[in-house]
Amino acid sequence: PCTNHASTSAFLWGRSRVCLPHARSHLCTSRRVGGYDTSSFNAQQRDEIICDFTISYNFFNFVKFTFYFAMSATVKQPPAPKGEEAGPVTPPDGGARAWFVMVGAFLCNGILFGVINTYSVIYMDLKKKLETQGDTDTSSKAALVGSLAIGATFSMSLVSGILTDHFGLRRTTLFGGILAASGMLLSSFLTDNVAALYLTYGLMYGLGAALTYTPSLAILGHYFKRYLGLVNGVVTAGSSAFTIAMPAFLNWLVEVAGLPSTLRVLALMSSFIILCALLFKPLQPRQRPLFKKERTRCTTLINVDNWRRKRYVIWALTIPFALFGYFVPYVHFGKFVADAFPGRRGDLPVMCIGVTSGLGRLIFGYVADLPRVDRILLQQISFASIGLLTVCLPFAPSYEVLLAIALAMGLFDGCFISLLGPIAFDLCGAKGATQGIGFLLSLCSLPLTLGAPIAGLLYDHMQSYTLPFILAGLPPLGGAVIMNLMRCVRDDSAKQDESADAAAQPLSDPTAGTGFGAIEGQKKNGLLEPDVDNSQV
Known part of the structure; x- marks a missing residue:
């Protein structure tokens, strides 16, 4: 802070760190600041310009130094030795x-x-x-x-x-x-x-x-x-x-x-x-490719391995279809309440969805981690429930029943959203999950954008939300049915990944070598002699 002025007016000013009174005196002398001709400005307008440039300058300085710090602080994993793969x-x-x-x-x-x-x-x-x-x-x-x-x-x-x-x-x-x-x-x-x-x-x-x-x-x-x-x-x-x-x-x-x-x-x-x-x-860890073909694959922009996984392809194409009517209730709840229940709050159903959606993400996130829980099945249940509840919206007999439907919709909405990341990791693995999520969200952008305007056009034509809400509930129901195809296929690439992980596990996990299955895996890979008890390894 400036020693000659009150700290309340001691704003930083550019590289020279001049306080506001000093900047004002400089402004009165030069009549120019930041490219502005301030000769016709009064004192209040000049102070506003000074404050605006002060905020902008110091904000971008903060961003610049944070960027430099992040680049220097990034810990780079050393590549695996030549001829070896990192576990x-x-x-x-x-x-x-x-x-x-x-x-x-x-x-x-x-x-x-x-x-x-x-x-x-x-x-x-x-x-x-x-x-x-x-x-x-x-x-x-x-x-x-x-x-x-x-x-x-x-x-x-x-x-x-x-x-x-x-x-x-x-x-x-x-x-x-x-x-x-x-x-x-x-x-x-x-x-x-x-x-x-x-x-x-x-x-x-x-x-x-x-x-x-x-x-x-x-x-x-x-x-x-x-x-x-x-x-x-x-x-x-x-x-x-x-x-x-x-x-x-x-x-x-x-x-x-x-x-x-x-x-x-x-x-x-x-x-x-x-x-x-x-x-x-x-x-x-980073891995050094062993062959030229692998090195060429690493230079491609798109992870094509994801699209060789049949289950991921079915999942990535089904989710956008199921979300075609997803935003219809969010956008049209206000108008629907005004038409069906005059005098009632149109924003309250959306708030109910928001509250129970957060609760559903916590509950179903915990349930998804339990043993023998099928995450795909959970997502199917959430889609089917969202579809049925959306179809029931125009038939709600009272405002209280409408709020109850909104609360239930939020609960299953939280279930659907909280499972996107875990299912992507299940289908694509850690290496392919990033692009797997990115591709999925990109495919979802078009149906999420078009659903609500189409429902609005139907309402303008029919002056009723009955048909728009029914049509908005059909895609989630159809998506829940189509996802059953994922149980009819099996990915060869997934089998290769599982065998690779099993082979690498005894090398990376110090407790994995004490079981019969681990020893058998090492025998198959020629890492241990078949007639020797290697349990201590």
């Missing part, structure tokens, strides 16, 4: 670093989807701004900003998976956090230009969210195996927790500070993703 690393299933990774992934999910799911608060204020400016079609223009953000988040997940495989979980998450925070900060200076918000809020923030979301799920498989389902439930419950807590806070912030300051606070929240990225250190 798989067993997830620790606990420990301080593993729990910190879980907390970091929880914050990433909560911040990203908390901002996306509470866009309605920003939408109302932005719509008022556009109406004040005399724009036409203000509703569609303001809604497009948020739609671009959610669309980019899912559609760019494929890019996120590819970048994660080639640059690492930590660097991809770090770049995503920088992009999301920068896009939100730039949006705070462009609230009067909705076309610019399409780029900064919609595309920049959406791409940053995509680059963060996929690694935040993939990193969990490096640290957890036995408790992977429960940990995924805790992490994905972050979006529910932030979605419940943020609307009231954002409403208060918009009323007190205005939309630009609110977006700057959201930029500050998004910058915490940069700190969380420093925790995402993968445990899988």
Whole structure:
């Protein structure tokens, strides 16, 4: 702080770290700051410009030094010796670093989807701004900003998976956090230009969210195996927790500070993703390819092994089909309540879904970790339940029954979401899970985007939500049936992976050599002599 002025006005100013009074005196002398001609500005306007440039300059300095620190702090795994392959690393299933990774992934999910799911608060204020400016079609223009953000988040997940495989979980998450925070900060200076918000809020923030979301799920498989389902439930419950807590806070912030300051606070929240990225250190060792063919395969962008797994292909194509009507209740609950139950709160059913969705992610995440529990079957049950409950919505006899249906929908919604990561690891393994999740989310972007508008067109034509809700419930029911095909096929690549893991386990697990099965496996691989008792090994 400046020794000559009160600490309340001692703002940092650029590289020289000049306080606000000194900056003001310099401004009065030079009449230029940051490229602005301030000769016609009053003192209050000059102070606002100084504060804006101060916030921007120090924010980007923070991002720059954090990026340098992350690059220097990344611990690189040494390659395996020539002619040898590195053994798989067993997830620790606990420990301080593993729990910190879980907390970091929880914050990433909560911040990203908390901002996306509470866009309605920003939408109302932005719509008022556009109406004040005399724009036409203000509703569609303001809604497009948020739609671009959610669309980019899912559609760019494929890019996120590819970048994660080639640059690492930590660097991809770090770049995503920088992009999301920068896009939100730039949006705070462009609230009067909705076309610019399409780029900064919609595309920049959406791409940053995509680059963060996929690694935040993939990193969990490096640290957890036995408790992977429960940990995924805790992490994905972050979006529910932030979605419940943020609307009231954002409403208060918009009323007190205005939309630009609110977006700057959201930029500050998004910058915490940069700190969380420093925790995402993968445990899988790097491997040196033994043959030229393998070396060529490692240079390809897409992990084609995933698409040789028949069960993954069926799963990845079925999930997008089942989600075609997923967002229809979320978007149209308000209008449906206004038509069917006048005078009742239209936002309460969505809040009920959010509360029980977070609870369902914790409950079914724990259930998925229990022995002999079929995760695919759990996801089928969740899809069938969501479909049946959606079909029942237009036939609810009272508002209380409607709330009960919404509570049940949220519970099974949490079940479906919490199982995405564990099932991807089951089908693709740790190496293919990142791109497996990324491809899946990219395929889901189109049906998630089209379902609600199509339901709106049907309502405009029929003035009733009966047919739209019935049609929205059919895809989840069909998806639950189609997933039975996964039980009719078996992946040859999965068998090879299992045999490779079994061969590598005695070398990496010090307790694996005491059983008959482990000794037999070593005999087959020529590692032990068949007539010698090697139990001590």
